[in-house]
Amino acid sequence: MENSMHIALLEDERTLAADVQTLLSNAGHSVSHFPDGHQIMRALLKDTFDLLVLDWNVPGPDGLEVLKHVRNNMKLDTPVIFLTSNNSEQQIVIALNTGADDYCTKPIRPFEFMARVSALQRRLLPKQTLEVDGGLVEGYVFERSQRTVTIYGKCVNLTEKEYELARLMFQNIDRPISRHRIMQEVWGREEDTLSRTLDVHISWVRRKLDIGAGAQYLRLVVVHGFGYRLMKITPQESEQR
Numbered sequence: 001m002e003n004s005m006h007i008a009l010l011e012d013e014r015t016l017a018a019d020v021q022t023l024l025s026n027a028g029h030s031v032s033h034f035p036d037g038h039q040i041m042r043a044l045l046k047d048t049f050d051l052l053v054l055d056w057n058v059p060g061p062d063g064l065e066v067l068k069h070v071r072n073n074m075k076l077d078t079p080v081i082f083l084t085s086n087n088s089e090q091q092i093v094i095a096l097n098t099g100a101d102d103y104c105t106k107p108i109r110p111f112e113f114m115a116r117v118s119a120l121q122r123r124l125l126p127k128q129t130l131e132v133d134g135g136l137v138e139g140y141v142f143e144r145s146q147r148t149v150t151i152y153g154k155c156v157n158l159t160e161k162e163y164e165l166a167r168l169m170f171q172n173i174d175r176p177i178s179r180h181r182i183m184q185e186v187w188g189r190e191e192d193t194l195s196r197t198l199d200v201h202i203s204w205v206r207r208k209l210d211i212g213a214g215a216q217y218l219r220l221v222v223v224h225g226f227g228y229r230l231m232k233i234t235p236q237e238s239e240q241r
Helices: 014-026 037-046 063-073 089-098 110-124 160-171 179-187 194-209 235-239
Strands: 006-010 030-034 051-055 080-084 102-105 134-137 140-143 148-151 154-157 218-223 227-232
Touching: 006 014, 006 037, 014 030, 014 110, 030 037, 030 179, 037 063, 051 063, 051 110, 063 080, 063 089, 080 089, 080 110, 089 102, 102 110, 140 160, 148 194, 160 179, 160 194, 160 227, 179 194, 179 227, 194 218
Parallel strands: 006 030, 006 051, 051 080, 080 102
Antiparallel strands: 134 140, 140 148, 148 154, 218 227
């Protein structure tokens, strides 16, 4: 979906986690759920998220510790919504002062929660709400209705899945994207049987858009054991080939 986000959810209550996942998925977002602080901190080293939803009281590093790690150690400005069962002003102020962008108290009120998610998306993620048609990277212009990409004036036709795959990668330039996320956003599901299909589509996109291993400006590369990344090539890197 054009305005979908990749969201990390830190929540140890299974029922609540399932409810929040359903709300976000129904709004078109992809969600990775983590039941404890250690798991989400490991995931943050490999994956790139557009929004973090953090519960305060979870096993391992709690939500506040994860938030401090994200802001102070990783230096990420990823938007954060904090979940807390304690609606005391003091706890809310601590979360906001530590770097949270917004908060919701438990029990979560679905319409309020989704309104806060949408507000953060509008305010903090303008780069994710791109026009249907237009340039995502200099020299590359996407035309959704025709499923074409014009590369420095040369028009290239893509299949529907090739187009969606290419657009996802170009919208996340220099960010590693997991195979799981690609399957979810392009095919709407994650299955072992799709693995080979994904690799074939990657191969065709590389060839058609000239973003393979020897490309001069952009290369769609494998992130081993994880997924793919569309990376910009510096003049120095290009000259080394």
